[in-house]
Amino acid sequence: MDLTRPTSQPWLEPSSYWGGMTAATASLDTPIGALNRVALAHNAHDMLDRANGTTIRVASKSIRVRGVIEQVLALPGYAGVLAYTLPEALWLAETIDDVVVGYPSVDREAIRILATTPELARRVTVMVDSVAQLDVIDSVLLAGQRESIRVCLELDASWDSPILGHIGVFRSPVHTADAARALALEIVGRPGFELVGIMAYEAQIAGLTNRPPGKPLRGRIVDWIQRSSAAELAERRGRAVAAVREIADLQFVNGGGTGSLERTSADPSVTEIAAGSGLFGPHLFDGYSHFRPAPAAAFALSVVRKPSPEIATLLGGGWIASGPAAPDRLPQLAWPQGLRYEPREGAGEVQSPLRGLAAEDLRVGDRVWLRHTKAGELSEHLTEFAVVDGDSIVESLPTYRGEGKAFL
Known part of the structure; x- marks a missing residue:
C-alpha cells in the first residue's frame, strides 16, 4: 500500500468519495470493512506534521x-x-x-x-x-x-x-x-x-x-x-x-x-x-477543534427490508463502542446523508431500522456506509479490510480476527 503524502482530499466531496467506496466494493457481500488508501495516507502524514518532529509510536489497539x-x-x-x-x-x-x-x-x-x-x-x-x-x-x-x-x-x-x-x-x-x-x-x-x-x-x-x-x-x-x-x-x-x-x-x-x-x-x-486512532479517523475525532482526520476506515451494511416506505432496515449495525453508554457510542450513519436511527431500536444486534429523507430512496439490496466511534474496535467485527483507491480495491488486509487472533 502506497502511503506517500497525497495531494488530494477526496473525502471533502462526500458524494464521489462514498460513491467510489461503494463502486469499489460492489462485488463484495456485506458487512464490508474498507480502508481508503488516500485518506489513510493523509492521516499518517498529518499526524507527523502535528507531532513536530517527535517520533510516533503506533498504538496497536487503535488499528x-x-x-x-x-x-x-x-x-x-x-x-x-x-x-x-x-x-x-x-x-x-x-x-x-x-x-x-x-x-x-x-x-x-x-x-x-x-x-x-x-x-x-x-x-x-x-x-x-x-x-x-x-x-x-x-x-x-x-x-x-x-x-x-x-x-x-x-x-x-x-x-x-x-x-x-x-x-x-x-x-x-x-x-x-x-x-x-x-x-x-x-x-x-x-x-x-x-x-x-x-x-x-x-x-x-x-x-x-x-x-x-x-x-x-x-x-x-x-x-x-x-x-x-x-x-x-x-x-x-x-x-x-x-x-x-x-x-x-x-x-x-x-x-x-x-x-x-x-x-x-x-x-x-x-x-x-x-x-493510532488518528490513522483510521473514527467519528469520535470529529469533535476536536485543532485537527480533523479523514474518514479512512468505514463499514457498509445492506438494506434487507422496507417495513414502510419511509423506513429502510439494515441487517446488523449494533457495533457499539466501549465507554460510557451514550449516543456518541453508536456507529455514525455516514452515507447516504440524511439518515437517522429509529429511536426505539437504535443500532441493533440483528437489525437497524433507519428513517430520514434518504431512507425513503433506499431499496432492498442498497448499502449504507457507517463509521465506528473508535478506531480499533471496528477490526474486532471484521476479518479483513478492502483497501480502496478511487473506485478500485488495490489490496485486502486481514484484521487480527482474520489472522485468528483475539487478544482482548
Whole structure:
C-alpha cells in the first residue's frame, strides 16, 4: 500500500468519495470493512506534521491490522508499537523489534514465553506501576532462571483539579516525582529487571473532545481543562523523568495520543508519542477543534427490508463502542446523508431500522456506509479490510480476527 503524502482530499466531496467506496466494493457481500488508501495516507502524514518532529509510536489497539501497522512503521517518523496485551506484543514482536506493552500483564503463560525467549525479551518491554507486578513475573520464573525483563514505569498523568477534582482516567498509582523515584529504585534494585522507559498517557488531553457537537459550553470547559492540565503535567512529568534518569538510563519517555500530538511534542521531557486512532479517523475525532482526520476506515451494511416506505432496515449495525453508554457510542450513519436511527431500536444486534429523507430512496439490496466511534474496535467485527483507491480495491488486509487472533 502506497502511503506517500497525497495531494488530494477526496473525502471533502462526500458524494464521489462514498460513491467510489461503494463502486469499489460492489462485488463484495456485506458487512464490508474498507480502508481508503488516500485518506489513510493523509492521516499518517498529518499526524507527523502535528507531532513536530517527535517520533510516533503506533498504538496497536487503535488499528488491529498487522499489515497497516507494518506499513505505517515504514514511514520516517514512526517507530515502535504500543501494544495493549502481552500476548499481542509477543506475536507482533515476531516481525517488529520494538514493542512496549501499554498495560500491566498477569498472563502467566505469556510471561513465561517472554522470560524464556531471548529475542522476545530483547524486543518487548512490559509496563509496571507497582512492585506487585514485578512479584507476578518473579512468581513465574525467578531471576537467574530467565531472561532479564525490560520494564517501563507508568506515571499517572491525570490532573487533580482544585475545582473539579480528579480529571482523567484511573491508571497508575504513581503520581509524583517522589513516587516515581521510589518505584524506580525498587525496579533497578531487583535482579532480573531493566528499567528502560517511562510512560504517562494524558487521556484528559488526548482523548477528550473539545468541540462536542451541540455542546459549546462543554467545549469551553474542556479547553480550560486541557490547558490547565497540560501546564501542570509538563512540570510534574519533567520532575519525575529527571528523578528517574538519576537512577536509570532511560531509552524512551512516552506520552500523549492522537488528540494531543501538538501539546505533548512541546514537552521537552517526552521523546516519543503513542498514537493510532488518528490513522483510521473514527467519528469520535470529529469533535476536536485543532485537527480533523479523514474518514479512512468505514463499514457498509445492506438494506434487507422496507417495513414502510419511509423506513429502510439494515441487517446488523449494533457495533457499539466501549465507554460510557451514550449516543456518541453508536456507529455514525455516514452515507447516504440524511439518515437517522429509529429511536426505539437504535443500532441493533440483528437489525437497524433507519428513517430520514434518504431512507425513503433506499431499496432492498442498497448499502449504507457507517463509521465506528473508535478506531480499533471496528477490526474486532471484521476479518479483513478492502483497501480502496478511487473506485478500485488495490489490496485486502486481514484484521487480527482474520489472522485468528483475539487478544482482548
